[in-house]
Amino acid sequence: MARIKSTGTRPELMLRKALWRTGLRFRLKPRLPGKPDLVFPGARVAVFVDGCFWHGCPQHGHLPKSNLDYWQPKLARNLARDRQVDAALLQLGWMPLRIWEHEIALDLPACVARIGEAVQLRATNL
Template sequence: MGTSAGGSSAGSRPPPLNRAVSSQMKRMPRASTKPEVAVRRELHRRGLRYRTNHPGLPGRPDIAFTKARLAVFVDGCFWHRCPEHGVLPKNNREWWQAKLQRNVERDREKDAALVALNWHVCHFWEHENPERVADEISHLWRALRYGGSA
């Protein structure tokens, strides 16, 4: 779930440290990352059906259960500042700090927009076990669709 290395959210993009770093950043996917696909496969295996990167919703949730109004995001540790694994690059540190902080702020803004539309929002980290994540999502999905505690 990476985002592009550029963007106006943190000012003009600084030059990459070297070509290898530049190439690595260009290869990072914005959607359908390995952790996200692992969660989706597990949900599908359990018989749950969903939409991916729903364009009609704020933040284009990674997984959206439209009838249950449940939006799921599988956040990358680097891009969303995981407290356990998020690291700040040494090169262009100030720029990256502003960029990543803006990502977190944008996450909260899209969450608020979804809640205002009466959606439930869940975030999981890319390092979390896909089966455990699917357990939580399945439980919440059932509670929202069929009543009960969520």
């Protein structure tokens, strides 16, 4: 697992480039619970790009066929941690926004629009 990238993955880079092209400016490496992939500090929106396998995507997440005694609890802990991180961010006044990696691959403009709408909505309400 040492070779598994936690930042700078292909879906994350595709999303960052698309956001930048549309004029949405973000920050990286925030000091927030869960280490969001990118944040919009003015709107207090934290974006996570979740991998389908690691975060249990309902469409594409699957359990490996071997070593189930390890993988079932591991993936369950990941899901529980995601819920805890979302709750902690909400308590701090941030809006967590989770984007699946397959959503980026299938419809990047829709992901950018979804983030843009959240940022605009939050920026006008703060």
